[in-house]
Amino acid sequence: MARLxxxxxxxxxxxxxxxxxxxxxxxxxxxEGAVPLLHGAQGCTAFAMxxxxxxxxxAIPLQTTAMNEVSTILGGADQxxxxxxxxxxxxxxxxxxxxxxxxxxxxxxxIAGDLxxxxxxxxxxDDVRLVYASTPDFEGALEDGWAKAVTAIVDALVPQAEPCxxxxxxxxxxxxxxxxLTPAEVEEIARLVRAFGLTPIMLPDLSTSLDGHxxxxxxxxxxxxxxLDIIPTMARSKATFAIGESMAExxxxxxxxxxxxxxxxxxLTGLTAVDAFVSAxxxxxxxxDAPAAIKRERARxxxxxxxxxxxxxxxxxxxxxxxxLAYALSTALESMGAEAVCCVTTxxxxxxxDLIPADEATVGxxxxxxxxxxxxxxxxxxxxxxxxHVAAALGLPLLRAGFPINDRLGAQDACRVGYRGTRxxxxxxxxxxxxxxxxxRPEAFGAAPISPEFEHxxxxxxxx
Amino acid sequence: xxxxxxxxxxxxxxxxxxxxxxxxxxxxxKAGCAKPLTPGAAAGGCAFDGAMITLQPIVDVAHxxxxxxxxxxxxxxxxxxxxxxxxxxxxxxxxxLTELDIVMGRGERKLYRAIGEIVEAHAPPAVFVYATCVTAxxxxxxxxxxxxxxxxxxxxxxxxxxxxxxGSKNLGCKLAGEMMFRHVIGTREPAHTTDTDINIxxxxxxxxxxxxxxxLLDRLGIRILGSLSADARYRQVAQMHRARVTMLxxxxxxxxxxRKLEETYDxxxxxxxFYGISDTSAALRSLCAxxxxxxxxxxxxxxxxxxxxxxxxxxxxxLEPYRARVTGKRVLLxxxxxxxWSIVSALQELGVEVVGTSVRKAxxxxxxxxxxxxxxxxxxxxxxxxxxxxxxxxxxxxxxxMSGARSQFVALKARTAWIDVxxxxxxxxxxxxxxxxxxxxxxxxxxxxMWAQLHRPAPWETxxxxxxxxxxxEGADGPGAPQANDCxxxxxxxxxxxxxxxxxxxxxADPASDFEDC
Numbered sequence: 001m002a003r004l005x006x007x008x009x010x011x012x013x014x015x016x017x018x019x020x021x022x023x024x025x026x027x028x029x030x031x032e033g034a035v036p037l038l039h040g041a042q043g044c045t046a047f048a049m050x051x052x053x054x055x056x057x058x059a060i061p062l063q064t065t066a067m068n069e070v071s072t073i074l075g076g077a078d079q080x081x082x083x084x085x086x087x088x089x090x091x092x093x094x095x096x097x098x099x100x101x102x103x104x105x106x107x108x109x110x111i112a113g114d115l116x117x118x119x120x121x122x123x124x125x126d127d128v129r130l131v132y133a134s135t136p137d138f139e140g141a142l143e144d145g146w147a148k149a150v151t152a153i154v155d156a157l158v159p160q161a162e163p164c165x166x167x168x169x170x171x172x173x174x175x176x177x178x179x180x181l182t183p184a185e186v187e188e189i190a191r192l193v194r195a196f197g198l199t200p201i202m203l204p205d206l207s208t209s210l211d212g213h214x215x216x217x218x219x220x221x222x223x224x225x226x227x228l229d230i231i232p233t234m235a236r237s238k239a240t241f242a243i244g245e246s247m248a249e250x251x252x253x254x255x256x257x258x259x260x261x262x263x264x265x266x267x268l269t270g271l272t273a274v275d276a277f278v279s280a281x282x283x284x285x286x287x288x289d290a291p292a293a294i295k296r297e298r299a300r301x302x303x304x305x306x307x308x309x310x311x312x313x314x315x316x317x318x319x320x321x322x323x324x325l326a327y328a329l330s331t332a333l334e335s336m337g338a339e340a341v342c343c344v345t346t347x348x349x350x351x352x353x354d355l356i357p358a359d360e361a362t363v364g365x366x367x368x369x370x371x372x373x374x375x376x377x378x379x380x381x382x383x384x385x386x387x388x389h390v391a392a393a394l395g396l397p398l399l400r401a402g403f404p405i406n407d408r409l410g411a412q413d414a415c416r417v418g419y420r421g422t423r424x425x426x427x428x429x430x431x432x433x434x435x436x437x438x439x440x441r442p443e444a445f446g447a448a449p450i451s452p453e454f455e456h457x458x459x460x461x462x463x464x
Numbered sequence: 465x466x467x468x469x470x471x472x473x474x475x476x477x478x479x480x481x482x483x484x485x486x487x488x489x490x491x492x493x494k495a496g497c498a499k500p501l502t503p504g505a506a507a508g509g510c511a512f513d514g515a516m517i518t519l520q521p522i523v524d525v526a527h528x529x530x531x532x533x534x535x536x537x538x539x540x541x542x543x544x545x546x547x548x549x550x551x552x553x554x555x556x557x558x559x560x561l562t563e564l565d566i567v568m569g570r571g572e573r574k575l576y577r578a579i580g581e582i583v584e585a586h587a588p589p590a591v592f593v594y595a596t597c598v599t600a601x602x603x604x605x606x607x608x609x610x611x612x613x614x615x616x617x618x619x620x621x622x623x624x625x626x627x628x629x630x631g632s633k634n635l636g637c638k639l640a641g642e643m644m645f646r647h648v649i650g651t652r653e654p655a656h657t658t659d660t661d662i663n664i665x666x667x668x669x670x671x672x673x674x675x676x677x678x679x680l681l682d683r684l685g686i687r688i689l690g691s692l693s694a695d696a697r698y699r700q701v702a703q704m705h706r707a708r709v710t711m712l713x714x715x716x717x718x719x720x721x722x723r724k725l726e727e728t729y730d731x732x733x734x735x736x737x738f739y740g741i742s743d744t745s746a747a748l749r750s751l752c753a754x755x756x757x758x759x760x761x762x763x764x765x766x767x768x769x770x771x772x773x774x775x776x777x778x779x780x781x782x783l784e785p786y787r788a789r790v791t792g793k794r795v796l797l798x799x800x801x802x803x804x805w806s807i808v809s810a811l812q813e814l815g816v817e818v819v820g821t822s823v824r825k826a827x828x829x830x831x832x833x834x835x836x837x838x839x840x841x842x843x844x845x846x847x848x849x850x851x852x853x854x855x856x857x858x859x860x861x862x863x864x865x866m867s868g869a870r871s872q873f874v875a876l877k878a879r880t881a882w883i884d885v886x887x888x889x890x891x892x893x894x895x896x897x898x899x900x901x902x903x904x905x906x907x908x909x910x911x912x913x914m915w916a917q918l919h920r921p922a923p924w925e926t927x928x929x930x931x932x933x934x935x936x937x938e939g940a941d942g943p944g945a946p947q948a949n950d951c952x953x954x955x956x957x958x959x960x961x962x963x964x965x966x967x968x969x970x971x972x973a974d975p976a977s978d979f980e981d982c
Contacts, residue, residue, distance in 0.1 A: 010577035043510025083504030
């Protein structure tokens with residue numbers, strides 16, 4: 001399927017990717033009572049925070065170790081310790097998720113070692129869970145930072161179960177959603193799991209922290225997320241499901257901790273993909289039938305596929321997204337007869353790129369999207385909000401997907417997973433096509449226009 | 465930090481034209497005006513951010529960020545400076561350094577090639593190259609690379625050596641001005657000059673604010689020859705040395721540049737603001753007076769007075785219909801400092817009550833003016849933690865918060881109207897016409913019927929449940945539900961017995977500092 005292309009050039013024009021520490025911070029925000037802490041200069045945090053504030057339209061409690069040139073040379077351990085102490089004083093977080101940046105990784109800080117020392121010397125930090133992930137900006141993108149943070153959370157907070165005396169919660173299942181899944185999508189996945197009488201534990205859970213709700217008080221921490229005391233019990237779940245290939249490593253680690261089966265669902269968009277997930281849920285629940293509501297949702301998706309295929313069949317589109325999201329949307333569209341004439345993605349780390357239904361997948365920027373869409377004759381663009389420049393340049397509609405979506409409201413409510421979400425996605429694509437109203441003209445077919453002598457002399461009627 | 469950068473920083477802080485700096489002792493002056501950042505309690509941008517704020521609005525320049533992804537990738541296309549021409553400044557260029565580039569020391573070569581690729585694809589009048597923490601640390605000599613590239617590609621390539629960890633956003637703004645003085649200003653001669661050519665420094669044409677003022681200048685025959693950097697072309701920076709007068713728009717950060725222009729090229733400068741009616745008039749007066757002093761025809765003063773009289777009468781008439789709608793509304797002003805007081809006095813004229821203002825970046829002079837405008841110093845805030853601000857607003861301490869975007873959600877979550885008055889704002893509020901836009905925005909926001917609905921108790925919170933069997937037939941405004949207006953008056957927002965939330969500790973993030981102009 002897709003051949004991975006890495007353009008040999010020095011310049012990135014209109015970057016597609018957001019940085020890995022930002023992804024880690026976003027994952028940390030899906031934990032109860034959390035404050036993410038970026039270990040770097042204060043600008044690293046300010047930019048990431050502005051990015052998230054604009055996307056979610058929420059206050060984002062993100063903090064920095066405020067490295068300066070002296071602490072960069074001498075090592076940042078003291079800065080981390082001081083930051084934790086200050087955070088405890090001011091926001092009393094239950095969880096501090098630390099992520100490194102290009103600055104501290106280039107200077108070579110041994111943050112894991114520093115943290116160990118800090119814990120040993122500061123017993124007053126015992127009441128806050130400290131988790132650290134190494135996420136230099138120069139390696140990978142948002143998706144990778146998110147995945148590394150979740151792996152770090154599992155590593156730090158889920159205990160190793162004893163293989164022989166393992167207690168299993170028969171109805172409990174771990175779900176590790178990838179970075180691209182919106183709060184509404186996380187909620188939809190949880191709803192599907194519950195429909196089969198199973199209890200999902202979502203890690204992380206943005207559906208309760210960044211879903212956009214009006215709280216009764218100001219906390220200075222995440223407004224919801226996976227409850228901290230539930231995370232250790234994930235070792236007793238019956239199975240671990242990763243949603244998105246980027247979560248495979250975290251899922252494998254979690255499976256090892258609890259000696260439980262692990263399955264990676266690379267996507268939950270498209271009938272086949274959702275069917276696979278539902279079959280797995282049925283197997284886990286030990287049932288051979290599905291609830292009526294789910295059956296009805298599937299039948300409605302089938303109906304939507306019939307209605308939408310007139311508009312998706314033969315559709316040529318260009319997509320720029322992180323690997324997991326690009327895979328999810330493009331496979332769903334491929335199954336509806338659409339063709340990805342250009343695929344640009346952010347990080348070569350995810351093996352799912354090989355399976356993206358396009359000739360090539362370029363690790364590139366929005367400049368590549370513009371060139372590829374133009375060359376391939378695309379009529380629809382799929383990208384995050386910055387794709388609007390390409391859309392304007394090419395005069396094409398833009399379907400906004402990914403991060404950031406800072407020029408529209410409701411990014412957290414977009415749901416393109418499950419039977420219902422797929423149905424909504426197909427309508428979204430078909431409507432984008434339908435919105436380009438096209439008036440046929442004789443010239444377009446090579447016919448001569450009608451002779452002016454036949455035209456009435458009066459005022460022209462405005463075409464509608 | 466390299467020796468040269470260190471000296472540049474020291475110089476930037478020791479600003480003889482700065483009142484705050486002059487008031488300090490020699491040692492305090494040497495220490496500079498940067499406050500050390502507190503880990504875990506810092507907010508706001510870095511020096512690189514500041515440099516970008518100052519320079520990125522130059523619209524036809526290619527701004528190339530030499531860094532791993534985050535510096536450019538997380539920040540491009542995020543400001544509202546408007547352009548009347550080239551859109552190249554909105555394109556995010558970065559060398560996107562990878563681990564291999566850094567480990568193998570390939571940064572300089574990659575930068576050189578990237579400059580070449582930009583010149584080939586876009587042929588800009590200049591390329592600005594921004595150093596960042598990582599490339600400063602790996603020791604990339606961007607000055608040398610820029611010099612070589614400028615020769616090889618026959619295009620000015622300007623090094624902006626302002627890595628983020630050098631300090632705050634404010635320092636970055638200062639240094640950006642210094643870089644322009646060193647490398648750009650004076651490198652081109654204008655095709656012709658007039659005796660009413662001016663420089664405007666420190667305005668960024670956010671949402672087109674410059675254009676709310678430009679019609680006034682147009683009518684007076686005043687030409688904006690040099691600009692840093694509202695709707696600026698590269699040439700307008702390069703030929704700044706030929707202007708007659710510099711207007712420094714409410715910016716302490718770029719004072720050093722204005723002073724250097726005066727010392728080196730004999731261009732006098734004054735500080736002024738285009739926010740509010742009285743300040744706009746004062747700025748026009750100062751501008752014309754200085755121009756006449758420098759040789760412009762003396763009738764400029766009369767034309768200026770006539771214009772002011774006409775425009776002030778027009779704006780007062782335009783504001784009058786809003787008086788009844790905004791009178792008695794209480795505003796909490798939380799911005800970087802001094803630029804909004806003229807707005808305050810205009811709002812007070814309309815009966816708006818200003819219940820407090822921040823004086824975080826204000827000098828003593830500024831504070832004296834607050835007292836003059838507000839009548840008392842009781843309502844000056846040095847710094848307000850988000851949690852305290854939330855508590856104040858929730859306890860109905862104000863009807864409207866006017867601030868930067870960082871505290872937007874503090875206000876909204878406290879169910880209080882919010883007006884954006886910093887650089888992210890989507891509406892321009894400058895000049896006379898901008899004042900009308902601002903009052904319209906206040907009216908539209910604070911008088912929105914949404915607030916009444918928002919404060920309605922939920923069905924399960926009403927004290928008297930509806931009689932059994934009635935249910936929905938009773939209607940939403942039945943006897944069981946209090947009138948919506950009961951809780952929208954601003955007096956009753958706290959339920960009885962619910963304490964105002966003031967006891968909680970402060971929040972780490974300083975709400976205002978991230979989004980301000982420097």
